[in-house]
Amino acid sequence: xxRRSSARMVRFAVIGDSHIGYPTSLSTFKNxxxxxxxxxxxxxxxxxxxxxHGSSGASAEAxxxxxxxxxxxxxxxxKIRYKASIGNWETNTRGLxxxxxxxxxxxxxxxxxxxxxxxxxxxxxxxxxxxxxxxLLKGLDPNFYYIINCHWPLRINGLSIDSSHMISQQxxxxxxxxxxxxxxNNVLAIFTHHAHTFCSKLEHIYPGFPATQFYxxxxxxxxxxxxxxxxxxxxxxxxxxxxxxxxxSVTVKHIQV
Numbered sequence: 001x002x003r004r005s006s007a008r009m010v011r012f013a014v015i016g017d018s019h020i021g022y023p024t025s026l027s028t029f030k031n032x033x034x035x036x037x038x039x040x041x042x043x044x045x046x047x048x049x050x051x052x053h054g055s056s057g058a059s060a061e062a063x064x065x066x067x068x069x070x071x072x073x074x075x076x077x078x079k080i081r082y083k084a085s086i087g088n089w090e091t092n093t094r095g096l097x098x099x100x101x102x103x104x105x106x107x108x109x110x111x112x113x114x115x116x117x118x119x120x121x122x123x124x125x126x127x128x129x130x131x132x133x134x135x136l137l138k139g140l141d142p143n144f145y146y147i148i149n150c151h152w153p154l155r156i157n158g159l160s161i162d163s164s165h166m167i168s169q170q171x172x173x174x175x176x177x178x179x180x181x182x183x184x185n186n187v188l189a190i191f192t193h194h195a196h197t198f199c200s201k202l203e204h205i206y207p208g209f210p211a212t213q214f215y216x217x218x219x220x221x222x223x224x225x226x227x228x229x230x231x232x233x234x235x236x237x238x239x240x241x242x243x244x245x246x247x248x249s250v251t252v253k254h255i256q257v
């Protein structure tokens with residue numbers, strides 16, 4: 001008799017460009033975040049950068065603190081972990097970013113996956129990847145699956161976004177070529193932000209990456225986000241990692257708020 005295949009699912013959310021410090025963004029962001037974790041037993045939330053708006057000094061610190069306090073208030077009681085990436089509006093306040101939101105690049109076990117999936121966040125806040133981020137990619141281990149996040153979108157053909165909001169082709173090539181060949185089939189998804197819209201390409205995003213899914217995740221605040229009669233784009237991604245017979249896959253859905 002054939003044994004029934006085993007299946008397991010880990011749910012998470014992806015939120016980008018909250019711009020805390022821009023008028024009404026804090027309340028808008030809190031509403032989006034609460035909506036994102038209200039159901040589905042989320043284990044993790046990815047924040048994609050530009051967590052605060054354009055400020056420096058005491059104002060920047062107040063905005064980082066407001067972001068962190070809001071995230072702690074919403075996620076803490078639910079025991080949901082999170083990690084924030086650095087965006088272009090934050091690159092001039094890196095010390096404060098590290099103080100409130102941690103390292104600007106790194107790798108960690110994706111919560112709920114028993115270490116089988118690693119979460120990688122990278123620093124391309126100035127539209128170029130830091131040397132440390134590229135070095136991290138070169139050291140990825142083929143024994144794991146990966147979900148990767150960075151702020152600026154890669155230059156992927158077929159995406160309907162302003163090319164000025166993508167990194168250069170040279171930087172895109174530098175990113176993909178840094179990932180070891182034996183790891184490329186294990187990159188489940190790449191999430192990016194910055195362009196204030198939602199769009200995706202789900203296969204053949206770059207030669208040698210036939211099954212990797214690519215996403216742009218737009219707005220979770222009040223800065224440059226549509227929410228009127230022309231149609232909503234403010235929201236987040238509701239996502240899950242599924243395991244079946246030790247094979248992992250990702251499912252992602254755009255939720256409008």
